[in-house]
Amino acid sequence: MAAARELHGRLTKPAGSLGALEELSVRLAGLAGACPPPLPEPAAVAIFAGDHGVHAQGVSPWPQEVTAQMIGNFLAGGAVVNAFARQAGASVTVVDVGVATPLPTDPVVLDPAVLDPAVLDPAVLDPAVLDPAAPRLVVASVRRGTRDLTMTAALTRDEALAAVRTGIRIADELIDAGAGILLTGDMGIANTTPAAVLIAAFTGADPLDTTGRGTGVDDPTYAHKVAVVRAALARHTPDPADPLGVLAAVGGLEHAALAGLILGAAARRTPVLLDGVIAVSAALAAAAFAPTAVCAMVAGHRSAEPGATVALRHLGLDPLIDLGLRLGEGTGALLALPVVTGAVRVLHEVATFDSAGVAEK
Numbered sequence: 001m002a003a004a005r006e007l008h009g010r011l012t013k014p015a016g017s018l019g020a021l022e023e024l025s026v027r028l029a030g031l032a033g034a035c036p037p038p039l040p041e042p043a044a045v046a047i048f049a050g051d052h053g054v055h056a057q058g059v060s061p062w063p064q065e066v067t068a069q070m071i072g073n074f075l076a077g078g079a080v081v082n083a084f085a086r087q088a089g090a091s092v093t094v095v096d097v098g099v100a101t102p103l104p105t106d107p108v109v110l111d112p113a114v115l116d117p118a119v120l121d122p123a124v125l126d127p128a129v130l131d132p133a134a135p136r137l138v139v140a141s142v143r144r145g146t147r148d149l150t151m152t153a154a155l156t157r158d159e160a161l162a163a164v165r166t167g168i169r170i171a172d173e174l175i176d177a178g179a180g181i182l183l184t185g186d187m188g189i190a191n192t193t194p195a196a197v198l199i200a201a202f203t204g205a206d207p208l209d210t211t212g213r214g215t216g217v218d219d220p221t222y223a224h225k226v227a228v229v230r231a232a233l234a235r236h237t238p239d240p241a242d243p244l245g246v247l248a249a250v251g252g253l254e255h256a257a258l259a260g261l262i263l264g265a266a267a268r269r270t271p272v273l274l275d276g277v278i279a280v281s282a283a284l285a286a287a288a289f290a291p292t293a294v295c296a297m298v299a300g301h302r303s304a305e306p307g308a309t310v311a312l313r314h315l316g317l318d319p320l321i322d323l324g325l326r327l328g329e330g331t332g333a334l335l336a337l338p339v340v341t342g343a344v345r346v347l348h349e350v351a352t353f354d355s356a357g358v359a360e361k
Contacts, residue, residue: 001026001027001029001030001035003029003035004025004026004029004030004035004036004037004347005022005026007035007036007347007352008022008025008026008346008347010352010353010354011346011347011350011351011352011353012350012351012352012353012356012358013350018343018346020318020320021339021342021343021346022343024298024320024340024343025037025343025344025346025347027295028040028271028340028343028344029347030295031269031270031271031295031296032269033269035347036344036347036348037344037347038180038344039180039341039344039345039348040180040181040271040273040337040340040341040344041089041180041181041341042089042090042091042178042179042180043088043089043090043091043179043180043181043182043183043273043334043337044090044091044093044174044177044179044181044182044183045081045085045090045091045092045093045182045183045184045185045330045333045334046093046095046167046170046171046174046182046183046184046185046261046330047074047081047092047093047094047095047185047186047187047329047330048095048097048167048185048186048187048253048254048257048258048261049067049070049071049094049095049096049097049098049099049186049187049188049254050067050096050097050098050099050145050146050163050188050191050252050253050254050257051064051067051098051099051100051101051144051145051146051188051189051190052145052146052149052154052188052189052190052191052193052194052252053145053146053147053148053149053151053154054146054148054149054150054154054190054193054194054228054232055189055190056148057148057150057193057224057228058221058224059190059193059214059217059221059224059225059228060189060190060193060214060215060217061215061216061217061221062189062190062215063189064100064101064145064189064190065101066189067099067100067101067187067188067189068099068100068101068102068103068104069104070187071094071096071099071103071104071137071187072103072104074092074094074135074187074329075094075135075136075137077134077135079329080327080329080331081185081329081330081331081334082135084330084331084334084335085330085334087334088334088337088338090183090334090337091135091136091174091179092135092136092185092330093135093136093137093138093170093174094135094136094137094138094187095137095138095140095166095170095257096137096138096139096140096141097140097141097142097163097166097253097254097256097257098141098142098143098144098145098146098163098252098253098254099141099144099145100144100145101144138170140166140169140170140257142155142159142162142163142166142253143155143159143253145253146194146251146252146253149194149197149232149235149236149249149250150228150231150232150235153236153248153249153250154194154248154249154250154251154252155247155248155249155251155253155256156248157244157245157248159248159253160244160247160248160251160256161244163247163253163254163256163257163260164244164247164256164257164259164260164263165260166257166260167256167257167258167259167260167261167262167263167264168260168261168263168264168267169260169264170257170260170261170264171260171261171262171263171264171265171267171268171270171272172264172268175264175265175268175270179270180270180271181270181271181272181273181337181340182261182265182270182271182272182273183272183273183275183300183330183333183334183337184258184261184262184272184273184274184275184278184279184282184330184333185275185328185329185330185333186254186258186275186276186278186279186328186329186330187254187328187329188252188254188278189215190214191252191254191255191278191328192211192212192214192215192277192278192305192307193211193214193225193228193229194250194251194252194255194281195252195255195277195278195281195305195307196210196211196212196225196229196277196281196307197210197229197232197233197238197250197251198246198247198250198251198255198281198282198284198285199277199280199281199284199307199310199311200229200233200307201233201238201240201246201250202240202243202246202281202284202285202288202311202314203284203310203311203314204240205307205310207226207229207230207233208226209306209307209310210229210306210307210310211225211226211229211306211307212277212303212304212305212306212307212326213305214305214326232250233250236249236250238250240288241288243259243285243286243288243289244289246285246288247259247285251285254278254282255278255281255282255285256282256285257282258278258279258282258283258286259282259283259285259286259289260286261282262274262282262283262286262293262296262297263286263289263290263293265296266286266290266292266293266295266296266297269296270296271296271297271298271340272296272297272298273298273300273333273336273337273340274297274298274299274300274317274333275300275301275303275328275329275330275331275332275333276301276303276305276308276325276326276327276328276332277303277305277307277308277311277326277328278328279333280299280303280307280308280311280312280315281307281311283297283311283315284311284314284315287315294315294316294317297315297317298317298320298336298340299312299315299317299318299319299320300319300320300321300332300333300334300335300336300337301319301320301321301322301323301325301332301333301335301336302319302321302322303325303326303332304324304325304326305326319336320336320339320340321335321336321339323335
C-alpha cells in the first residue's frame with residue numbers, strides 16, 4: 001500500500017486528483033500484496049437465489065414463483081444482469097441455494113465438477129450449452145425456501161452453515177477458474193425484508209431506517225413491512241456477536257451464501273464487488289464472522305433501499321456510483337466494474353513524471 005501511494009505521487013497528474021480511485025487502488029494493492037495489483041479481470045458474477053417464508057405475510061406484491069421464473073430468464077440471457085455482464089465481459093453463475101418452486105425448465109447443471117470431458121459424454125449435451133460465456137446453473141439447494149421468520153427461525157444453524165459453505169465453495173471454484181474479481185448477485189422475491197432485519201440486527205438501526213419499498217410496494221404495504229421487521233427483531237432478539245445465529249434466525253439462504261462468497265473471496269485475497277441491499281446485508285454478516293473481510297469488499301453502488309446506506313456506513317465503505325438503482329441481480333456492481341478496473345489500470349499504464357519528461361511543480 002505504501003508503494004502504491006508512492007507510485008501515485010510520481011504519476012503524471014496532480015497528487016490526489018483521482019480522488020477515491022487512488023485510495024481504492026491502494027487498498028487493492030494491499031489486498032493483493034503487490035504494486036501494482038493485478039487487473040481485476042476476468043470478472044465473475046455469482047447470483048444466489050432463494051425464497052422466503054415471510055412472503056406469506058404479504059410483504060411483496062410479486063408471486064413467489066417469480067424467483068424460479070427469473071432463474072430461467074437469467075439462464076436464457078434475457079435479464080438486465082445478462083445485458084450488463086455481456087457489456088462488461090463478465091461470466092454469470094446462477095446458484096439455486098433455496099428456491100421454493102420448481103424451475104420452469106430442466107436446465108443442464110453446468111457445475112464445474114461435471115464438466116470434465118473424461119466423464120461427460122459430448123453427445124448428451126448441445127455444444128452451445130457448454131459455451132463458457134453462457135450463464136450456468138449450479139443446484140445447491142439447502143431447502144426449498146426459508147421458514148416464516150415472523151413465526152419461527154428462518155433456518156436452523158446447520159442450514160445457515162450449509163448455505164455459507166456453499167458461498168465459500170462457489171468463490172473457490174470461480175477463483176480457481178481464473179476470476180480476478182467476484183461480483184455479488186441475488187434473486188429472491190421478498191428478500192429485502194430479511195435484509196432489513198439483518199441490517200437492523202447488525203447495526204442497531206431502527207427498522208424504519210433499514211426497511212425500503214423493495215420492488216415498489218404502496219404505503220400500507222410498506223408500513224406493514226416495517227412492522228414485520230420490528231416483530232422479527234422482537235421475537236428473535238438476534239445477537240450480532242453470533243453471525244451464524246443471526247443468519248439462521250432472520251436471514252435468507254441467499255444472504256447466507258453471499259456472506260460465504262465474500263468470506264471465500266477475502267480468504268483468497270480476491271476483491272469482491274458488492275451490489276445492492278441484499279449484498280451489503282450479507283456483507284455485515286461476513287464482517288461479523290471475520291472483520292478483516294471488509295478489506296476485500298468494494299461497494300459498487302448506493303442502492304435506493306435505505307438500509308444499504310446504513311449498512312455501508314457501518315462497514316466504512318463508500319459506494320463508487322449512485323444511480324438510484326434497486327434492481328439487484330448484480331446490476332449495480334457490473335456498472336461499477338469499469339471504475340474498479342480503471343483505478344487499477346492507472347497504476348499499470350500511466351507514465352511517471354520522469355519517464356514522460358514532464359516537469360513537476
